[in-house]
Amino acid sequence: MNCWKLSKYFMAKEYERFLNQNKPRNAALIRSYSELVSQAYNERTRIVTPAEVKRSMGAIYGEYRYNDEQDVIEFITRMLDTLHEGLISEARPNAEGTKMGRWNINKSIITDLFFFSLTSTLQCHECGESKISIEPAMCLSLPVPPRRRYRDDVVLFYMQLSRSPVRIHADVTLNVLGLKELLRTEYLALEKVVCLWYNGSRSMVELGDHAVLNDIHHRVFCYEYSEAHLSSYCWIQLKIRKLSMDRSLRFNILVQSLAGDEFSMMCVRDVLFHLLPKENLWMLDDLAQYFKLENCPTTPSDGGVLGLPVASIVCSNHEENRSLGSSYDPLDMIIAGKPPLVCIQDCLDRLLEMEELSVLLHCNRCSTKQRFSKTMNVENLPKYLIVHLKRFEYVNSLLAKISTLVEYPLDGFMLRGTEYRVIGICNHDSDRVISSGHYVSYVRKECWYLCNDQIIRKVNGVDKKHTYALFLERCE
Numbered sequence: 001m002n003c004w005k006l007s008k009y010f011m012a013k014e015y016e017r018f019l020n021q022n023k024p025r026n027a028a029l030i031r032s033y034s035e036l037v038s039q040a041y042n043e044r045t046r047i048v049t050p051a052e053v054k055r056s057m058g059a060i061y062g063e064y065r066y067n068d069e070q071d072v073i074e075f076i077t078r079m080l081d082t083l084h085e086g087l088i089s090e091a092r093p094n095a096e097g098t099k100m101g102r103w104n105i106n107k108s109i110i111t112d113l114f115f116f117s118l119t120s121t122l123q124c125h126e127c128g129e130s131k132i133s134i135e136p137a138m139c140l141s142l143p144v145p146p147r148r149r150y151r152d153d154v155v156l157f158y159m160q161l162s163r164s165p166v167r168i169h170a171d172v173t174l175n176v177l178g179l180k181e182l183l184r185t186e187y188l189a190l191e192k193v194v195c196l197w198y199n200g201s202r203s204m205v206e207l208g209d210h211a212v213l214n215d216i217h218h219r220v221f222c223y224e225y226s227e228a229h230l231s232s233y234c235w236i237q238l239k240i241r242k243l244s245m246d247r248s249l250r251f252n253i254l255v256q257s258l259a260g261d262e263f264s265m266m267c268v269r270d271v272l273f274h275l276l277p278k279e280n281l282w283m284l285d286d287l288a289q290y291f292k293l294e295n296c297p298t299t300p301s302d303g304g305v306l307g308l309p310v311a312s313i314v315c316s317n318h319e320e321n322r323s324l325g326s327s328y329d330p331l332d333m334i335i336a337g338k339p340p341l342v343c344i345q346d347c348l349d350r351l352l353e354m355e356e357l358s359v360l361l362h363c364n365r366c367s368t369k370q371r372f373s374k375t376m377n378v379e380n381l382p383k384y385l386i387v388h389l390k391r392f393e394y395v396n397s398l399l400a401k402i403s404t405l406v407e408y409p410l411d412g413f414m415l416r417g418t419e420y421r422v423i424g425i426c427n428h429d430s431d432r433v434i435s436s437g438h439y440v441s442y443v444r445k446e447c448w449y450l451c452n453d454q455i456i457r458k459v460n461g462v463d464k465k466h467t468y469a470l471f472l473e474r475c476e
């Protein structure tokens with residue numbers, strides 16, 4: 001009802017010229033829908049009830065006769081289809097070139113406002129011959145990727161010390177090889193990376209490429225290093241001395257601080273800059289005063305990971321009140337960003353991306369069965385676009401709901417170069433259960449309204465977590 005051009009058409013009773021008297025049940029739906037829209041837009045109306053519309057739909061489709069819960073997308077597409085069928089076409093399909101001609105279907109206000117073309121192109125791998133089919137559609141069904149689990153305790157230390165270490169979000173299903181690829185693509189680690197964890201006695205354990213993050217129950221540390229200069233690196237074990245007790249940090253730092261036989265503290269200083277609390281950065285001004293090298297690593301005698309020596313640096317501070325607190329954990333300084341969001345563009349890309357068909361098809365040019373790839377596209381985008389997030393899927397023959405949050409913009413919603421704005425949202429609020437749940441809708445007027453059964457109220461924002469269908473209006 002918030003698709004204004006459609007509502008205006010019904011309120012002005014423009015349909016009367018086209019009413020298909022051969023389809024009385026469709027005509028009945030058109031009349032009851034027209035009545036409902038007129039009541040809803042009448043300022044004097046206090047209460048509207050869609051009982052007649054439901055009765056008209058129930059007269060055509062058995063599942064709407066009673067009060068069982070039904071799928072909203074199925075309902076809306078059937079309702080629009082039934083309205084369309086009840087309107088005699090204004091013009092017969094004509095030659096190629098016009099939008100409707102290509103579909104070979106009748107034209108109505110419904111096709112004018114809601115229909116678009118879904119083209120699929122099949123291309124033969126062998127000869128490149130392609131077959132294009134164009135289908136009319138009024139609902140863009142987008143696949144939603146399943147919710148991913150991330151861990152945010154994977155720490156990356158960069159080789160360039162000007163770059164702060166980061167805590168990254170990594171999908172738990174990744175293996176170490178995949179993690180290294182993620183570090184290259186998303187976190188721009190350019191050189192080689194070694195990934196490891198620390199056991200109870202603080203020894204380093206290197207992770208093999210095929211270890212899966214989900215199976216590693218310790219914090220994972222990743223260090224970027226230059227393979228060409230490996231001999232100048234060493235591991236630094238940082239200890240904090242409190243009275244006579246040494247407390248070791250739960251990880252080491254990889255630094256390039258060996259030049260010939262000389263050990264330079266400068267690189268250590270640069271790493272510490274990212275790991276010390278702000279109020280303790282003054283300690284770096286007089287490095288030698290507070291940080292003491294305990295065993296000097298000139299030979300790789302107690303070689304750690306990569307065959308590199310391990311040096312100890314002790315931070316001792318006699319002025320207790322100015323020292324690093326006992327609860328100090330340098331990893332608290334490394335802040336994790338937000339986990340990656342799935343946005344509606346990702347869902348659209350999934351729909352439109354090329355797919356290799358698993359079955360062989362007959363190719364006319366090759367005159368034999370061949371492998372084909374399939375590419376989808378959307379064209380002739382309509383005034384009102386209904387977008388459906390496919391949240392229900394079969395898992396072991398049981399229907400399951402995918403509750404991934406899909407982010408989308410309310411304005412400036414771009415689709416194949418066409419700008420849309422969201423004017424309505426339909427949410428399904430149960431996370432897992434699919435046999436029941438509750439639908440609410442958001443409607444955009446001068447502000448957003450939440451329609452929850454008989455209660456309609458102004459709201460400041462919309463709940464995107466449970467979005468199931470979106471109603472978009474093309475910006476002119």
Ligand SMILES: [Zn+2]
Pocket residue numbers: 124125126127128129363364365366367370
């Ligand atoms: Zn072929």
